[in-house]
Amino acid sequence: MSQSTASVITLNINGEKHTLPVDHRTTLLDALRERLDLTGTKKGCDQGQCGACTVLLDGRRAVSCLQLAVAAEGREITTIEGVADGEQLHPVQQAFLDLDGYQCGFCTPGQICSAIAMIEEHAAGWPSAVTADVRPEAEAAPLTAEEIRERMSGNLCRCGAYVSIVRAVARAAQADDAQQPPVSDELARLAGSEQKEGVA
Ligand code: FES
């Protein structure tokens, strides 16, 4: 019995439903870029190593090059085109803009999507590989620059704009009321600094 290799699927992207036929091997990244003209999400390595294709799936970050489009049906997909509120930039977008969190901008959509979810993950008490005390009963630690670097380590920047990226994430986290506990003093200083430093 022959089996179909294509299906008609409906993707919920940035609050809009898109119905399209796809080959079952189509990645979510290719569906976004090649089929739906949502080219804000970038293709870097196409093998899950650079983070350029990061989108949010049900609010959690995911590399769309490793996600099949058919498996994303029924999920709430948010791409860089959907993070602003109309003309109002998302606070993370605004912080990247204000603090030069980019150079060429190729990695920036993925960095921003990742940062949005990262800030929420920390606020929800999720530990990272550099969190000192990961016992369930431990008090949540303030967000630090080291935590941001570790939590954003899946997003590479070929331009090496890491110093400014960390500062921009710090600025956005500081402005986020959900951050409990708030950011560390060191990070608050970073967030407030407008001055550009050398490449990390
Ligand atoms: S393009 Fe998906 S991780 Fe690099």
Ligand code: FES
């Ligand atoms: S700004 Fe150029 S790759 Fe990051």
